[in-house]
Each structure stands twice: as C-alpha cells, then as structure tokens.
Amino acid sequence: MVPTGWAGPWPAPVSTGVAGEYDAATAAHVAALKRYGAPVDEGIKALSVLE
Numbered sequence: 001m002v003p004t005g006w007a008g009p010w011p012a013p014v015s016t017g018v019a020g021e022y023d024a025a026t027a028a029h030v031a032a033l034k035r036y037g038a039p040v041d042e043g044i045k046a047l048s049v050l051e
Contacts, residue, residue, distance in 0.1 A: 014043040 015037035018030045 013037045014040050016040055 013033050015034050017037065018033050022030055
C-alpha cells in the first residue's frame, strides 16, 4: 500500500463528475447525478476550506 499525504473529503457529487457510456441501470444514476449534483463552484468552495 502506498501512503498518501491527503484524503479526498468529497462533501457531495458535482454534476460534471461523470462522463462516458453506461448500461441502462448506471445511465439512470448518471442522469440523476447530472440533474441533482452540486454545481462545480459549490464543490470547490467546500474543498477550499480545507487548505
């Protein structure tokens, strides 16, 4: 196992965090993430407080 100096504390998925081709079941989840995921600028604000 390779040690890392950080952990990714993702508070919520962002709407642009998915791309590609999916089977029908996964495509439904991807569509929901795109519709209900946070805008990227909100995700950046949540992470910027960790600096």
